[in-house]
Amino acid sequence: MAEENTIFVGKKPTMNYVLAIVTQFNNNDVKRIVIKARGKSISKAVDIAEITRHKFVQDIKYERITLDTETLEGERGPSNVSSIEIVLSR
């Protein structure tokens, strides 16, 4: 059965996420991985996707790239933050 996995990009180094994605594509029956990021991590998410695609798993493509705005509840009231969702599939 084809699985789908989601990676949330946070404060770890870029290559940690790349290697997690590469491992999943190589070792399991994974056909699709979703990379999600918010705010300043969006640039890192794009790096992760591009490095994975160019250096490690050449047969994947961008199935979908979605931009959105999420509202976060903070101590000083709600605030808006941009988000990206990158769907990699092979």
Place this chain on the structure above:
Amino acid sequence: MAEENTIFVGKKPTMNYVLAIVTQFNNNDVKRIVIKARGKSISKAVDIAEITRHKFVQDIKYERITLDTETLEGERGPSNVSSIEIVLSR
């Protein structure tokens, strides 16, 4: 004639770019604007697109979002940087 304009995202504040895009959509016969950014400016490009779409020009949509890698020649040799291209159209 419908025009197409390109905005390169750099070090200026986010709202400068948003207002430039809103002005073009409102004042001219512009049907399509391309937002381009590299590296850490990618997060800002997504903010610009989302703020424009949610707060100022509701009838635009994302026609295309493209991720790529560009090679820059620096003093210490070539280096790779991720890039994004967001096409807004109405």
